Amino acid sequence: MNKHTIRLHPIGKEIIVNDQTPLIDVLHEFGIEFPCGGKGTCGKCKVRLLEGDVKISESHRQKLDKLDLANDWRLACFSLCSSDITLEIEQFNHLILADESEFEFIPQQGYGVAVDLGTTTIVAQLIDLSTANVLAVETLINPQLKFGADLISRIQACLDGNEAEMTRIIRSAIGTMIGLMLKKHEVEIRKVALVGNTVMQHIFSNSDVTPLSMYPFHTEDLGMKVFSPESLDWKFKIHENVQFYPSIGSFVGSDILSGIAATGLHQKEDFSALIDLGTNGEIVIGNSERIVCASTAAGPAFEGANISMGMRAVTGAISSLNLVDGKMEASVIGNTTPKGICGSALIDAIAILRKLDLIGMFGEINSGEDHILLAGKVSLTQKDINEFQLAKAAIAAGLTILAKNLSLELTDIETIYIAGGFGNYINIEHVVSTGMIELPEEKIHKMGNTALIGAKMFLFSDHTIINEILAITRHINLEGDPNFQDIYVDKMLF
Numbered sequence: 457m458n459k460h461t462i463r464l465h466p467i468g469k470e471i472i473v474n475d476q477t478p479l480i481d482v483l484h485e486f487g488i489e490f491p492c493g494g495k496g497t498c499g500k501c502k503v504r505l506l507e508g509d510v511k512i513s514e515s516h517r518q519k520l521d522k523l524d525l526a527n528d529w530r531l532a533c534f535s536l537c538s539s540d541i542t543l544e545i546e547q548f549n550h551l552i553l554a555d556e557s558e559f560e561f562i563p564q565q566g567y568g569v570a571v572d573l574g575t576t577t578i579v580a581q582l583i584d585l586s587t588a589n590v591l592a593v594e595t596l597i598n599p600q601l602k603f604g605a606d607l608i609s610r611i612q613a614c615l616d617g618n619e620a621e622m623t624r625i626i627r628s629a630i631g632t633m634i635g636l637m638l639k640k641h642e643v644e645i646r647k648v649a650l651v652g653n654t655v656m657q658h659i660f661s662n663s664d665v666t667p668l669s670m671y672p673f674h675t676e677d678l679g680m681k682v683f684s685p686e687s688l689d690w691k692f693k694i695h696e697n698v699q700f701y702p703s704i705g706s707f708v709g710s711d712i713l714s715g716i717a718a719t720g721l722h723q724k725e726d727f728s729a730l731i732d733l734g735t736n737g738e739i740v741i742g743n744s745e746r747i748v749c750a751s752t753a754a755g756p757a758f759e760g761a762n763i764s765m766g767m768r769a770v771t772g773a774i775s776s777l778n779l780v781d782g783k784m785e786a787s788v789i790g791n792t793t794p795k796g797i798c799g800s801a802l803i804d805a806i807a808i809l810r811k812l813d814l815i816g817m818f819g820e821i822n823s824g825e826d827h828i829l830l831a832g833k834v835s836l837t838q839k840d841i842n843e844f845q846l847a848k849a850a851i852a853a854g855l856t857i858l859a860k861n862l863s864l865e866l867t868d869i870e871t872i873y874i875a876g877g878f879g880n881y882i883n884i885e886h887v888v889s890t891g892m893i894e895l896p897e898e899k900i901h902k903m904g905n906t907a908l909i910g911a912k913m914f915l916f917s918d919h920t921i922i923n924e925i926l927a928i929t930r931h932i933n934l935e936g937d938p939n940f941q942d943i944y945v946d947k948m949l950f
């Protein structure tokens with residue numbers, strides 16, 4: 457298959473892709489947001505074609521005309537790569553919020569770095585603090601992956617005596633990422649803002665993870681951590697310091713704190729919810745007066761773990777499935793032969809199989825077989841369907857219990873923001889039809905990487921936003937609710 461090179465300006469990145477690869481598949485890794493979820497309505501994913509050719513379909517042309525974008529502009533969410541191209545990423549010329557409003561920042565002198573330290577991936581952006589422009593981006597698979605994919609195995613690896621090594625490699629990896637950005641832009645950094653889940657924060661900070669490994673999973677060590685570059689063994693200068701922002705609870709970290717800041721949930725009179733469908737599914741519901749949050753055990757299935765042919769959203773993964781003329785059609789990342797299925801397509805598969813009445817309300821395969829073929833050689837087993845039920849029930853039960861804690865009905869929630877790695881890919885109609893979120897589609901909005909957006913906002917603010925959010929936020933233990941089991945089992949049904 458033909459390969460093409462995509463060059464990203466101004467961040468100086470080159471990506472090699474297969475012919476006909478959708479730009480959305482490769483750009484979101486660099487912290488590029490798709491605020492309308494790729495519907496072609498917001499125009500925020502627009503890129504300027506500096507070199508090469510990107511063909512425009514009829515629907516793409518209509519969207520461009522509506523947005524008044526001519527000639528060399530393209531919407532990344534509607535574009536396929538069919539030649540070597542150089543693109544200017546408009547989004548990096550100013551800081552945006554995924555809800556389509558811009559973040560008002562007070563310009564400052566100097567440069568800062570925002571880092572989202574995820575369990576699976578790390579994204580770092582170098583920001584000009586006088587304009588909020590993104591000057592450079594680095595992404596990396598978290599090198600701790602060799603100690604296990606999920607948080608439980610990372611904690612176990614720490615308890616097995618690897619914590620010092622895990623701390624060393626994560627500090628070194630982030631230091632290297634920043635060093636690479638500084639090679640391209642010889643600037644002096646004023647500050648670094650790091651966000652991540654509580655386990656990542658503990659390991660980066662070399663705090664003892666033992667309390668996170670046993671009941672009641674309560675750690676006192678949640679506060680802001682401040683480091684000098686020397687203490688992290690980083691060889692470049694930082695004028696102020698490196699700050700790892702505070703966690704909210706034992707399994708609700710600063711990535712969620714920054715997500716709350718990014719959505720502005722804490723400033724609204726109406727109630728909104730934020731759901732992060734990452735490795736550790738976190739849910740927040742609140743408004744300007746009260747916020748509750750919790751973590752659920754939803755993550756593994758959505759990350760492809762525990763699913764027989766599950767995989768992360770990388771080349772070869774089926775990223776979406778649609779029903780076209782009664783037949784299932786698959787989109788595969790990198791436009792290649794399907795090797796497995798990622799979380800977003802798992803949701804599609806279940807929704808479509810239910811619609812076709814191939815699985816019943818208890819999740820049973822109606823034909824009595826033990827698997828259903830989806831595309832190519834990729835199939836879904838009975839066990840995979842049951843894993844999905846556990847994951848979707850965790851989210852649905854979490855929302856119900858948190859709403860109850862605020863004495864709300866689910867219908868009192870005006871807006872639901874979806875954050876997380878595969879948020880850009882998920883089909884909201886399918887999310888609703890599986891019963892994972894029992895609210896109308898119009899209330900649900902994809903927000904992309906809210907953790908990174910929030911970390912960028914933190915670079916421009918003192919600690920006022922953080923203190924405001926923490927003062928009104930309560931961490932809830934879902935299993936502590938006397939009705940948890942009943943609600944959970946009930947939500948497993950379709």
Ligand code: FES
Pocket residue numbers: 489490491492493494495496497498499500501502531532533534
């Ligand atoms: S136009 Fe909104 S994401 Fe592309």
